[in-house]
Amino acid sequence: MTDPLQQALACIRPDVRAAHAYVVQPSAGALKLDAMENPYRLPPELQQALGARLGALALNRYPAERTAELARALARHAGVGDEVGVTLGNGSDELIGLLTLAVAQPGATVLAPVPGFVMYEALARQHRLNFVGVPLRAHDFExxxxxxxxxxxxxxxxxIYLAYPNNPTATLWDAGVIERIAQAAPGLVVMDEAYQPFASQDSLGLMARQPNVLVMRTMSKFGxxxxxxxxxxxxxxxxxQVEKLRPPYNISVLNAEAAFFALEHADVYAAQAAELRQQRERLFAALQALPGVHAxxxxGNMILARVPDAAATFAALKARGVLxxxxxxxxxxLANCLRxxxxxPDDNTRLLAELTSCLS
Known part of the structure; x- marks a missing residue:
């Protein structure tokens, strides 16, 4: 007799069955410094105001024109005009999936520098496209x-995906090189600016000059x-063309309203980003001063550093409650590299103290 479960599993693509799901580390009770999140929450008075606003929403209705209004509001926040197209995703990951789907013709290739964001390759392979990873320069990750x-x-x-800055190296690549790549590209060039709030440059000017260049951003690092x-x-x-593939109602009314609220209080988030940029320089200097560490x-809002033994250091920090x-x-x-x-300030002080202890 055929096992119905095995029969059902056999209907799933072999490459999917052989793949591994994206793993998120359990973080309960730990100092969470593993996912490039903004560590700051809203002040209590703004939490209350947002809660009241979300509580008044018509949750019995599907999202409607409010989604389109949010798209235009984000375009204005980015500083581009109404002639620029804009579409929304449930995070950048969904947009990467939609872009991959949009070009998913037989024999099509997706290209990106490596090491880079893992979802570029993962989603290309899920759509059965070729993926070509071009190694960065070893000494400076350019x-x-x-x-x-x-x-x-x-x-x-x-x-082509170009993360600007790159994850996990936090590199802001040479603008001239990027422009020549965009000029040579026969297809789409997507500038992934997930970490734009922490960077000294953006690629909106390149987008204006090169019609095949798209800019992708997220509110995740915004806060x-x-x-x-x-x-x-x-x-x-x-x-x-990407908008045609966007699932209807992919942005919930709760998420859309929270995003509007954040844009109305953009000064609060800008101050948080400025503080994190200062803390980044403090953390970088301290890491550079540790024996055996190269940062x-x-x-971005993360720092890549090479240590003598990454696995041992990671495990020791985790045992001390630092992820x-x-x-x-x-x-x-990335041999022996940690991100x-x-x-x-308090998070970074604790990290440095625990890391110093682990390395000694």
Whole structure:
């Protein structure tokens, strides 16, 4: 007799059955410095105001024109005009999925520098596209321009992702190199600006000059990781194609209203970002001063550092109640590398004390 469960499992693609789900570390009771979240919550008076506002929403109705209004509000917040197309995703991850789906023709290729954000490759493979990863320069994690241009010429990618700054290296790559890549690209070039609140530059000017360039941002690093709002900007003719694939009602009324509230109090979040940029420089200097540690300059809200033994250091910190990210298995260029999210002053003080103890 056929086992009905095994029969059902056999209907699922073999590559899906062989894959691993994205793992989120349990964090109860720990100092959470593993996911590049903004560590600051809203002041109590704003929490109360937001709660009252969310409580008054018509939760019995599907999201309607409020979603479109939020899209335009985010475009205005980014500083672009109404001629620029914009669409929303349930976080940037959904937008990456929609972009991948939009180019998912037989034989199509997605290209990105590596190491980089893992979802570019994961979603390309889920849609059965070719993925080409072009290694960064080993010493400074900058783009290897010659290798990128050669890969573009060889593979003719339908979609190129350039994270700006990059995750996990926090690198803000050379703007001239990026422009030449965009000029050489036969398809879409997506500038993933998830960490834009912490960076000294953006790529909106490039988007204006190069019609194949799209800019993707998220409110997660802005301070709303739990709200899951991503948005995509670019030439309306391109963004409209992605909009066709967006699931109806993908942004809940609760999430949309929380996003509107955050934009109305953007000064609060801007002050938090400024504090985190200051703390980033403090943390970077302290990491550089630790024996055996090499930290790379950051333009995000995280710092990549190489330690003598990443696995042992990660385990020791976790045992002390401090969660960071061990990225050493992501790519050979990241051997013995750890990624530290920038926290509050007290968070960073504790991290440095525990890390110093672990390393000694």
């Amino acid at each position: 783009l290897d321009e010659a290798a990128m241009l050669a890969a573009i010429a060889q593979h003719q990618p339908a979609l 709303l990781a739990g709200v899951r709002i991503g948005y995509l900007l670019g030439a309306a003719a391109l963004v409209d 790379w300059p950051s333009q 960071i990210k061990n990225v050493s298995a992501m790519h050979p260029l 530290f999210t920038v926290g509050t």
